Amino acid sequence: MFRNGTDERIENQTYPLTADELAAELGDAQLDLTHGSQTVAEVLEGIRCDETFQRPEDVRFTLVGGVSEDAVGRKGYSDRDPTPPGSPEAPETVSF
Numbered sequence: 001m002f003r004n005g006t007d008e009r010i011e012n013q014t015y016p017l018t019a020d021e022l023a024a025e026l027g028d029a030q031l032d033l034t035h036g037s038q039t040v041a042e043v044l045e046g047i048r049c050d051e052t053f054q055r056p057e058d059v060r061f062t063l064v065g066g067v068s069e070d071a072v073g074r075k076g077y078s079d080r081d082p083t084p085p086g087s088p089e090a091p092e093t094v095s096f
Helices: 006-011 019-026 040-046 056-066
Strands: 030-033 036-039
Touching: 006 019, 006 056, 019 040, 036 040, 040 056
Parallel strands: none
Antiparallel strands: 030 036
16 A cells, blocks of 8 residues: 555644544545555545544554555465465475
């Protein structure tokens, strides 16, 4: 997710800040995702956020956790899972 200058706007707010105040101040800010974009208002609406933010980090954590699945690169992908047996992507077997 790319916040496109939203970080500076988040930093410049007066805290504590309610979700409604955040939406009024930054609701139009665009967040670029891997497959599209969302505004801050859309993220807050999607998670039904009624919290009061005490610091800028709280806002960032909420936005990162609340974006839609369009922020996900390859759904279900993990580079930590072992390759399933018989998969065409399995590495070559090496004998020592």
